[in-house]
Amino acid sequence: MEPEKIFFECQRCGYCCQGQTTVSLDPADVDRLVAHLGMPVAEVMEKYLRCTKGVIQMKITNGHCIFYDQGCTVHPGRPWRCAQWPLHPSMLIDQANFLAIKGSCPGLARGIGYEEFHGLLAALLGQPGAVGKRG
């Protein structure tokens, strides 16, 4: 079992793929997506991405990422920020942030509290504060 599955397993609810913006893509994300789709980069940019003030994001359709259709349709080629979510260093900042994200993400273990979560995620990310248990 992957270590994070002790406290997180994506339920593919799609909540984090909704909204009027998406995560931003860095050059490696664009390369990965282009390779996954097997299309010329110009076509990928035209069909699926938007660039605003130098920031590349995925287009939005019907209030969600253009690649969302009852789950991520480009899962192996998704941006690193999508792959990391919600196990992000910002979750270590404070309890309020943790509670807000836990409230919106059913993939996080329902019974887990901030202190335990902090220790587990810090261990996973190799950061200070790794005091919690790991499987």
Ligand code: SF4
């Ligand atoms: S909100 Fe959480 S459970 Fe739902 S798709 Fe996103 S990561 Fe998965």
Ligand code: SF4
């Ligand atoms: S690329 Fe996939 S995981 Fe990322 S926002 Fe779009 S549908 Fe969701």
